[in-house]
Amino acid sequence: PLVVGKEVLDKARREGYAVPSFNTNNLEITQAILEVAEELKAPVFIQVSDGARKYAGMENLANLVKDMASRVRVPVVLHLDHGADFAMVMQALRAGFTSVMIDASHHPLEENVRETRKVVEAAHAVGVSVEAELGRLQGIEDNVQVSEAEAFLTDPEEAERFVAETGIDYLAIAIGTSHGAYKGKGRPYIDHRRLQEIARRVSLPLVLHGASGVPAWLKEKLLATGAEVKEATGIHDEDIQKAIPNGIAKINIDTDLRLAMTLGIREVVVGNPREFDPRKIIGKGRDYLKQVIREKFQLMRTVGRA
Numbered sequence: 320p321l322v323v324g325k326e327v328l329d330k331a332r333r334e335g336y337a338v339p340s341f342n343t344n345n346l347e348i349t350q351a352i353l354e355v356a357e358e359l360k361a362p363v364f365i366q367v368s369d370g371a372r373k374y375a376g377m378e379n380l381a382n383l384v385k386d387m388a389s390r391v392r393v394p395v396v397l398h399l400d401h402g403a404d405f406a407m408v409m410q411a412l413r414a415g416f417t418s419v420m421i422d423a424s425h426h427p428l429e430e431n432v433r434e435t436r437k438v439v440e441a442a443h444a445v446g447v448s449v450e451a452e453l454g455r456l457q458g459i460e461d462n463v464q465v466s467e468a469e470a471f472l473t474d475p476e477e478a479e480r481f482v483a484e485t486g487i488d489y490l491a492i493a494i495g496t497s498h499g500a501y502k503g504k505g506r507p508y509i510d511h512r513r514l515q516e517i518a519r520r521v522s523l524p525l526v527l528h529g530a531s532g533v534p535a536w537l538k539e540k541l542l543a544t545g546a547e548v549k550e551a552t553g554i555h556d557e558d559i560q561k562a563i564p565n566g567i568a569k570i571n572i573d574t575d576l577r578l579a580m581t582l583g584i585r586e587v588v589v590g591n592p593r594e595f596d597p598r599k600i601i602g603k604g605r606d607y608l609k610q611v612i613r614e615k616f617q618l619m620r621t622v623g624r625a
């Protein structure tokens with residue numbers, strides 16, 4: 320069923336596992352997420368970004384997820400990813416979202432606090448959980464762009480104050496991850512000591528954005544279809560596994576789903592030039608999506624937690 324975010328993440332942080340938050344833009348991605356969550360008896364967040372809202376329509380995606388979530392046994396949270404402003408958050412609340420992010424992290428701290436408090440008051444009035452962000456990720460991705468220079472990591476002491484002043488339910492932090500498929504030259508450096516210091520001061524569930532791994536098997540297969548993803552690199556599994564006991568309870572995954580969908584589509588389109596049935600083309604993408612989603616639940620130890 321559809322549930323509120325706080326209860327799912329408080330349990331995850333308490334019991335030392337994480338819940339993946341997968342971005343959806345359409346029917347097939349949503350199906351893949353829910354089929355695997357049900358199969359593995361795992362709680363799951365399905366999140367809609369600003370880009371997805373523009374692409375598919377917020378109400379369309381909300382109605383799809385709400386209806387499908389009502390027909391599975393595992394807890395499903397419908398989450399607004401990177402809510403840009405109060406108006407967008409209100410649109411999500413009206414559409415029935417059970418968790419919302421207000422991302423005012425690119426504003427000065429006082430404005431971030433003000434914006435976030437306003438959202439907390441409105442969302443909590445209707446029993447919906449709130450995520451906010453402190454610190455900035457580097458990385459380029461569609462509507463989420465921060466140049467290297469502006470990127471800065473989350474200050475533990477500031478995080479403690481921010482949580483106290485805003486009343487949020489979970490906190491997104493910057494410890495070295497970044498959005499998109501190009502997270503740095505070699506292995507991205509994840510500041511685990513900084514995370515431990517934040518987790519010591521903040522008892523709320525912590526959120527990791529920009530956490531896609533760009534799995535080797537997926538990259539190899541994509542390269543074999545002629546996809547130009549040679550420079551793509553992601554967060555290493557060990558860094559994810561290390562971050563979870565240190566308070567990370569929600570982990571955002573979008574890029575790995577994009578790569579999986581693209582692999583299926585390219586394999587059919589490049590491999591069978593005579594194929595023009597979208598069900599065969601997008602359907603192949605859905606199969607790879609399910610494989611990636613399965614791996615994420617296993618990596619985050621979410622299996623069987625529903």
Ligand SMILES: O=C(COP(=O)(O)O)N(O)CCCOP(=O)(O)O
Binds near residue numbers: 530574
């Ligand atoms: O943290 C992430 C994804 O991280 P990833 O790129 O490492 O998967 N997200 O919040 C997804 C942001 C997607 O925004 P848009 O659809 O507008 O491009």
Ligand SMILES: [Zn+2]
Binds near residue numbers: 401463498529571
């Ligand atoms: Zn993000």
